[in-house]
Amino acid sequence: MMKMSGWLEERAVFLYKFLQSPRQVGSLAPSSAELAAVMTKHVPWHQIQGVAELGAGTGAISRYIQKSAPAGTKVMLFEKDPYLRKRLQTAFPGYTCYPDCCKLELALHNENSGPLDCILSGLPFFNFPQSMRDLLMEQILSALKEDGLFIAFQYSKQMKKQLEQHFVIERICFVPRNLPPAFVYVCRKKRADL
Secondary structure, three states, rough: OOHHHHHHHHHHHHHHHHHHHHHOOOOOOOOOOHHHHHHHHOOHHOOOOEEEHHHEOOOHHHHHHHHHHHHHHHHHHOOOOOOHHHHHHHHOOOOOOEEEHHHHHHHHHHOOOOOOEEEEEEHHHHHHHHHHHHHHHHHEEEEEEEEEEEEEEEOOOOOOHHHHHEEEEEEEEEEOOOOEEEEEEEEEOOOOOO
């Protein structure tokens, strides 16, 4: 459990980053423990060899990945903000950190890694222009193995239509104990032969 001073510092940093760039950060506060738990509980960790987290921020979900992922699991964190990325590198030295999830395929190539089993995302998709959303979806689909999981939280259901174009939405979970309350989409990449 994080010490109270760490808890306050994390929230202060997140709020500061939100005030600097609200469209990029998307929320006033980091993900709650409840949201992180829901995001990671749907992952069959015993089958996972490679996972990425997009928009890792202060590491709220990364900590749950660290608790759940078996030793030897390849974990890649993506965070655009240089200060937050440096904090992630310090907190999770065994994980690789990248600045641009729009270059997810390139990161996999640099890691000499095959397709990922799962991608977790805290990106505020609806704050991005449609062209960027489309690019992110292309990168996510390309980086995921067939039948791979994409688990994303959003603050509305506005992305549901676009997600349904590429994924089978297995469930949508509502998490009221988060600021703001969030929807977790548990999606599976559609098979090419369907």
